[in-house]
Amino acid sequence: MRGRKPTAPHLKLLAGTTRPDREVSDAPQFDLIDEFPSPPQHLNVDGAEMWNRLGPQLVMARVLQVVDLYALEQLCYAWERFRKKAKAGMDITAAEDTALKALFSEFGMTAASRRKVSSGEEKKSGNRFARNGKR
Template structure:
């Protein structure tokens, strides 16, 4: 059974500029954005803590990390530390572990394809982005 494309979170559609009022879910939950990024959870080892410390502040700066996303970020950092432990021991990941890690990377826009779906919360330049549509460049 194919399920098609996974829906994009509403706040990411706003950031990407692809939101459409006719497709909005009126009762979709919204959570507070993280403004002050917390310390890494104690159970993460050095690899997990490094990912937490490197990735978290960047997600906060891009204005895409909400309070509830900390749990998924923790899961990503834990999966990453397991990947690193296995890699250092010369062991391969199982197919399920590899798939789960890739899915978590995608959730946070950390693959080239996923990054195209997520835009930062930075201000966009004013002007008509369609002004040159239909014109051929010389």
Template sequence: MKPGTKPKPTHLKLIEGNRGKRPLNRKEARIAPALPDPPPHLSADGLEEWNRVAGWLHRIGLLSEVDRAALAAYAQAYGRWVQAERAIAKMAQMDQLTGGLMIKTSNGNAIQNPLVGTANKAASDMMRYAAEFGMTPSARTRIETEAGAQDADPADRFFG
């Protein structure tokens, strides 16, 4: 596959308008929305995040059984990020100078705490997955769903 921007799903092109005037894929696979069960390997924090977002994603029509692994990866990255941040915060209580961001090696050199790298990588992964599901402000500007239309402000019909 060529590098570059990811192709936009046909249903989003129809909703937003086909600005590029490229042919639409009329044979694109359509998957029925569903609320999958969380996988058993999720951490406690990951499971909590799954439960927080899965129902919302299902209600707006952005979650199906086939999305289970992608949502699990998001939830697990969230859990890993939270766990690393908690560990850094605990270390910060004992290290007022660097707030747990630096550690000393066996040679006495100061280096970045490996937990900082873990937290950063998990946060990066989490945000990448979140964007796939429309869970960031910029990603939501590109998604419109039937559920979204029903949640519109009732005053819009009078002042809209």
């Protein structure tokens, strides 16, 4: 049995949980996407719609790196297959459902995965210890 999957460094930074003593010093860094590309030609209407809606939001959040485009393409393709079966009244397999949920989680598109990332704004709380002793 494997443990919890490591959180990406840029997500730790957003969540405020970065610790220098736990960082991997030689972790590869890739360029952030500044200008989001058009959807791959093989995607159908449903896949291209997801690409065009999700991609620009990930770019604005400054979390989409060049290498992430491949996983995003895979997510959009899995989504289009899901929609195709749904429109035909067919059920998806358990494996397809699990794979789609895993891809959603990779991009912070589930409630549980979003809880791991914050917008960086400080939360107002009545708890005086909520800021770790910072005044």
